[in-house]
Amino acid sequence: MLRASAVAGIFRLALKGRVLFLLALSGAGAAFAHDFLGPESCASCHPDAYAAWQASGHARAKQSLSALQQRDLRCVSCHSPNEAEQRQAGVSCETCHGGGQYYSPRYVMKDPELARLVGLTDPGEKQCLTCHDASSPSLKPFDFKTKLKAIDHWSAERAKRAEKKK
Numbered sequence: 001m002l003r004a005s006a007v008a009g010i011f012r013l014a015l016k017g018r019v020l021f022l023l024a025l026s027g028a029g030a031a032f033a034h035d036f037l038g039p040e041s042c043a044s045c046h047p048d049a050y051a052a053w054q055a056s057g058h059a060r061a062k063q064s065l066s067a068l069q070q071r072d073l074r075c076v077s078c079h080s081p082n083e084a085e086q087r088q089a090g091v092s093c094e095t096c097h098g099g100g101q102y103y104s105p106r107y108v109m110k111d112p113e114l115a116r117l118v119g120l121t122d123p124g125e126k127q128c129l130t131c132h133d134a135s136s137p138s139l140k141p142f143d144f145k146t147k148l149k150a151i152d153h154w155s156a157e158r159a160k161r162a163e164k165k166k
């Protein structure tokens with residue numbers, strides 16, 4: 001089902017002449033998960049984010065498991081949750097940001113509202129906690145602010161963009 005804000009968005013965008021594209025997607029969008037394109041597909045446009053992610057535990061989350069554990073559904077539910085349906089190992093860009101099938105073309109990405117309408121999500125604390133919960137091995141409770149800093153893959157991008165705008 002479409003949220004009221006999404007409907008309002010569609011009407012506004014229809015004025016921009018994109019109505020057919022959107023109607024086609026919004027039908028598919030609400031009911032199905034968007035297909036994943038894989039982290040390499042984001043790398044050409046987001047090289048800094050990609051490099052930071054590559055160096056993070058999320059990229060290696062599957063490799064932390066033994067061969068046996070990699071087939072144990074109790075482990076892959078957090079360490080490689082998109083493997084069965086999307087063939088993506090580890091905790092990847094789209095695990096957090098949503099499948100990029102429709103939002104990754106450049107003209108969509110440049111329009112934050114449109115991108116969100118077709119699958120881009122804003123990962124927040126709640127999403128982290130789906131995996132960083134009491135059953136993960138950490139002895140300390142999850143502190144969102146600190147952990148967010150530890151996965152920073154946006155500051156370099158934002159700095160470059162700010163530089164360009166000058």
Ligand code: HEC
Pocket residue numbers: 037038039041042043044045046093094097099100104105106109110112161
């Ligand atoms: C063709 C180039 C391109 C590809 C491919 C691409 N992006 Fe983007 N992305 C952009 C551009 C351009 C922006 C807008 C930022 C700007 O204005 O500089 C953006 C913005 C974003 C934002 C911030 C959106 C916002 O409004 O806050 C996220 C998150 C993002 N991209 C994630 C991804 C992910 C994940 C992938 C891979 C599935 C991906 N992008 C693939 C070009 C791309």
Ligand code: HEC
Pocket residue numbers: 039042043046049050051053054058091092093094095096097123124148151153154157158
């Ligand atoms: C564990 C979840 C997670 C993973 C994995 C992840 N991201 Fe993000 N990403 C976030 C969060 C959270 C933010 C927003 C941070 C904020 O604004 O405080 C973000 C922000 C961004 C932004 C926004 C930058 C801007 O200018 O606003 C881009 C682009 C982006 N991510 C791309 C990627 C790409 C590309 C990958 C994979 C190579 C990736 N992310 C992997 C959680 C994730």
Ligand code: HEC
Pocket residue numbers: 057058060061062064077078079081091095096123124125127128129130131132138144147148150151
């Ligand atoms: C799909 C499950 C999943 C989600 C969602 C997720 N993580 Fe993780 N995260 C993991 C796993 C699994 C590891 C361990 C990776 C490894 O094997 O080293 C990890 C490791 C980390 C680490 C390094 C270890 C540590 O605890 O310091 C940080 C930091 C982190 N995650 C932050 C975040 C933040 C912030 C978010 C939300 C924006 C998030 N994660 C969302 C599964 C997830």
Ligand code: HEC
Pocket residue numbers: 057064065069072074075076077078079130131132133135136137138139
């Ligand atoms: C509820 C989500 C969740 C499940 C299920 C889960 N893990 Fe994890 N695992 C995490 C998170 C989050 C981290 C990293 C942060 C931490 O230490 O808590 C982690 C870290 C690890 C690490 C340490 C990685 C490193 O590089 O230090 C290993 C090893 C590990 N898990 C193995 C397993 C095994 C084996 C299973 C299945 C029996 C499993 N995990 C199930 C979330 C999970």
